[in-house]
Amino acid sequence: MRYAFSFILAIVASPTVAQECPDGQRLFEHDAGADCIPADPQRIVSLHDSVLTVSLLELGVMPVGSHGRLTDDGVPFIRSAKTLTGVDFDNSDIEFVGAFPVDLEAIAALSPDLILTTQWQEAPLDQLRQIAPTVQIDYSARGDWETYATVADLVGETDRIAAMETRYAAAIDQIRERIDTENVTISTIHAHDSSLFAYNPYGNIGRVLYDAGFRQPQAILDVPLNDWSEFSAETLPQFDGDFIITTFNGSTADTPEDVRGYFETLVPGSCDLLHACRTGQMFIIPREEASATTYDALLATAYAIQSIVAGRTFEPMPD
Amino acid sequence: MTAAALPRHGVAAWVAPLGGLVVLCLAFGWHIAVGAKTIPLGTVAEALLAYDAGVFDHVVIVDLRLPRAVLAVLVGASLAVAGALMQGVTRNPLAEPGILGLLIGASFAVVVFVGVFDLASPALIPLVAALGALAAAMAVWGIATAAPGGATPLTLVLSGAAITAFLGALVTVATLLDEQTFEELRVWLTGSLAGRRGDILVWTLPWLTVGLVIAFGVARQVTALAMGDETAVGLGMRVGRLKALVLLAVVALTASAVAIAGPMGFVGLVVPHAVRLFVGQDYRLVVPWSALAGAIYLLVVDIAARLVLAPIEISTGLVTALLGAPIFVWLVRARL
Structure with a gap:
C-alpha cells in the first residue's frame, strides 16, 4: 500500500x-x-x-x-x-x-x-x-x-531545413549521376600523436559518402555509428581505399603538408604504403567545411567530393 | 628484507646472468613479434634479415616495433637503476623518480620549454628535463630537510607528493590555457612509447650512458652507503662526493627516460624491490640486475599496453601505474 x-x-x-x-x-x-x-x-x-x-x-x-x-x-x-x-x-x-x-x-x-x-x-x-x-x-x-x-x-526555423535538404539532395543526385559510387571506395582517416582515428561517419564527408552510396573500408564501418575509435598505427592498411579524403585543421594553423607529416611520423614511408597516397588519390580538405554541421558546409563538402572523383581516370586499389 | 642471494662463484655465477640475458632476448623477440597486426614469425624474421620498405609488415616490424622495443629496454633499465640508487642512498624503500618528484619535475620543464616557449629542439630536451628533475629533487630534499625530524623516508615521500601535486597542477593550468598546443603533449604526458622514433637516441644516449656508467661505477660504494653515512665514512668513503655522483646519475637517467617516453611511474619502485628478493642488498648486483629486470619489465608491460585492448593501444605509463600503485601501497604497509 x-x-x-x-x-x-x-x-x-x-x-x-x-x-x-x-x-x-x-x-x-x-x-x-x-x-x-x-x-x-x-x-x-x-x-x-x-x-x-x-x-x-x-x-x-x-x-x-x-x-x-x-x-x-x-x-x-x-x-x-x-x-x-x-x-x-x-x-x-x-x-x-x-x-x-x-x-x-x-x-x-x-x-x-x-x-x-x-x-x-x-x-x-x-x-x-x-x-x-x-x-x-x-x-x-x-x-x-x-x-x-x-x-x-x-x-x-524548422521550415528552412526542408529547403536546405532539397538543395543537398540535388547535390547527391549529381554525384550519383556522374560517379559509379558503388564501385569506388573512399576512406577517411586521421593521424595524430601516435595513433590513427576513425569516425563513423566523419562529419560531412561521412554523410556524403553514405548518402551517395560510396563504399567505405570495413574497418570504418565497424566503428559504432556516430562514434569514433583510436587504432594502432599497425592497422593503417585497413584504412586504404581508391581514395582517401582527410582534413587539416585550419583553425590551428595546420596545413595539408602538416597532415602528410603526421602520417609520415606515424608510419615512416606511409605514402608509399597506401595505395591512395602512392597514386596521388589522397586529398586533404579544410576541416571547417568537412566537419561543421551546417548546410553550407555540407554542400561544399559534397561538391568537393564530386570534383575530386568525377571525370577522373583513377587507379582502383587492387583487391 | 631477506633474500636468497645469487651465487657469486662457480658455474651458477655466470649461468644466472646468461639466463637473464636469454629472458631479455625472449621478451625482446616477443615484443617485436606481436602487436595490433598479426604477422607470421617467418615474416618477422624476413623483415629483420631482408627488409623491404615496400612491404607493410616489414615496416611494422623494423620501423614501428623494433625502435619501440629498443626504447622500452633503455627506459626500463634507466628508471629501474635510478630507483635502485635512490633507495640505496636515501635508505628509503619508497624512493623512486616518480614518487620523489623527479619525473614531474622533468616533465614540467619539458612542457614549459616546448609548450610555453615553443622550443622543440630534440637536442635540448634531455638537458631541459635534467634541469627540471634536478630542481624538483632539490626542492623535495629541501622541504623534507626543513621538516621536523629532517629528511626521513616519510618526509621525503610527503615532500615528493607535494611537489608532484604542485607541478602537476601547473602542467594542468598550462594545458587548459592553451589546449591546441598542449594537445600534442597529451599522450606523451601519460608516459608512452608509441610513435617514438629511434632518432631520439642521438640526443638521449649520451645522458643514458653517463647515468649508467656512473651507476655501475658507484654500485659498490652505494652498498656501504645503504648501511648508513657513518659506516660509509668509516670505510673511508667521501660521502658528499658519492651522493653528488649518485644524484647526477639519477638525474641523467630520469631525464633521458622522460625525454624518450614522458613520465612513467613506479618502474623504479617495482623493479629494484623485485631484484632484491633474488640478489640481496649488494648494489654490485642490485644495479646490473635492476637494469636487466627493468628492461624486461617494461618490454612485457609495453606488450600488455599494445595487446590488452588491441587494435587500440593504451599508454605504457598507465599500465606501469596500474601495476605499481598496489605495490606502493604494500610497501607503505610493510616497510614504512
Whole structure:
C-alpha cells in the first residue's frame, strides 16, 4: 500500500505530466528532461561553438553569448564560424562566455532567456537552470543532423531545413549521376600523436559518402555509428581505399603538408604504403567545411567530393 | 628484507646472468613479434634479415616495433637503476623518480620549454628535463630537510607528493590555457612509447650512458652507503662526493627516460624491490640486475599496453601505474 501511494504521488508530482508552461512558453523535451522554454527566444546563450552556435548563425539567429576556443595568443574564436558564416566574436555582438568549462557568471551577466548546451560541456545543469531555461542536446546520441534539426525547432526555423535538404539532395543526385559510387571506395582517416582515428561517419564527408552510396573500408564501418575509435598505427592498411579524403585543421594553423607529416611520423614511408597516397588519390580538405554541421558546409563538402572523383581516370586499389 | 642471494662463484655465477640475458632476448623477440597486426614469425624474421620498405609488415616490424622495443629496454633499465640508487642512498624503500618528484619535475620543464616557449629542439630536451628533475629533487630534499625530524623516508615521500601535486597542477593550468598546443603533449604526458622514433637516441644516449656508467661505477660504494653515512665514512668513503655522483646519475637517467617516453611511474619502485628478493642488498648486483629486470619489465608491460585492448593501444605509463600503485601501497604497509 505504501508503494502504491508513493507511485501515485510520483505520478502526480511528475514535472513532465503536471508541468504547464506560462503564456509565451512551451514545454520542450530534451536529453536532460523537459523544461518550459520561450516560444520565441530572443537572448540565447550557446555553450558549444561548432555544434550549436554555428547552426544558430546559419539559421539566422544571433546568440547573445557563446562558448568558444582560444588561439595561442589567448584570443577567443568560434570554431568554424568565420569561414562558414562570416561571423565571429570580433565582428559581432556575441559575447564570449568561456571555453571549457564556461563561466557561469559571464552567462548570467547576459540575462539569457534560453541556454543551449550539450553533454560535452561540464557546466552543471542545475546552476544553468537557475540562470535561464536550459536545453541539453546529446549530439553523440542524436547525431549531427538530428542535433541541427533540434536547434532549428528550438528557434522556430524548422521550415528552412526542408529547403536546405532539397538543395543537398540535388547535390547527391549529381554525384550519383556522374560517379559509379558503388564501385569506388573512399576512406577517411586521421593521424595524430601516435595513433590513427576513425569516425563513423566523419562529419560531412561521412554523410556524403553514405548518402551517395560510396563504399567505405570495413574497418570504418565497424566503428559504432556516430562514434569514433583510436587504432594502432599497425592497422593503417585497413584504412586504404581508391581514395582517401582527410582534413587539416585550419583553425590551428595546420596545413595539408602538416597532415602528410603526421602520417609520415606515424608510419615512416606511409605514402608509399597506401595505395591512395602512392597514386596521388589522397586529398586533404579544410576541416571547417568537412566537419561543421551546417548546410553550407555540407554542400561544399559534397561538391568537393564530386570534383575530386568525377571525370577522373583513377587507379582502383587492387583487391 | 631477506633474500636468497645469487651465487657469486662457480658455474651458477655466470649461468644466472646468461639466463637473464636469454629472458631479455625472449621478451625482446616477443615484443617485436606481436602487436595490433598479426604477422607470421617467418615474416618477422624476413623483415629483420631482408627488409623491404615496400612491404607493410616489414615496416611494422623494423620501423614501428623494433625502435619501440629498443626504447622500452633503455627506459626500463634507466628508471629501474635510478630507483635502485635512490633507495640505496636515501635508505628509503619508497624512493623512486616518480614518487620523489623527479619525473614531474622533468616533465614540467619539458612542457614549459616546448609548450610555453615553443622550443622543440630534440637536442635540448634531455638537458631541459635534467634541469627540471634536478630542481624538483632539490626542492623535495629541501622541504623534507626543513621538516621536523629532517629528511626521513616519510618526509621525503610527503615532500615528493607535494611537489608532484604542485607541478602537476601547473602542467594542468598550462594545458587548459592553451589546449591546441598542449594537445600534442597529451599522450606523451601519460608516459608512452608509441610513435617514438629511434632518432631520439642521438640526443638521449649520451645522458643514458653517463647515468649508467656512473651507476655501475658507484654500485659498490652505494652498498656501504645503504648501511648508513657513518659506516660509509668509516670505510673511508667521501660521502658528499658519492651522493653528488649518485644524484647526477639519477638525474641523467630520469631525464633521458622522460625525454624518450614522458613520465612513467613506479618502474623504479617495482623493479629494484623485485631484484632484491633474488640478489640481496649488494648494489654490485642490485644495479646490473635492476637494469636487466627493468628492461624486461617494461618490454612485457609495453606488450600488455599494445595487446590488452588491441587494435587500440593504451599508454605504457598507465599500465606501469596500474601495476605499481598496489605495490606502493604494500610497501607503505610493510616497510614504512
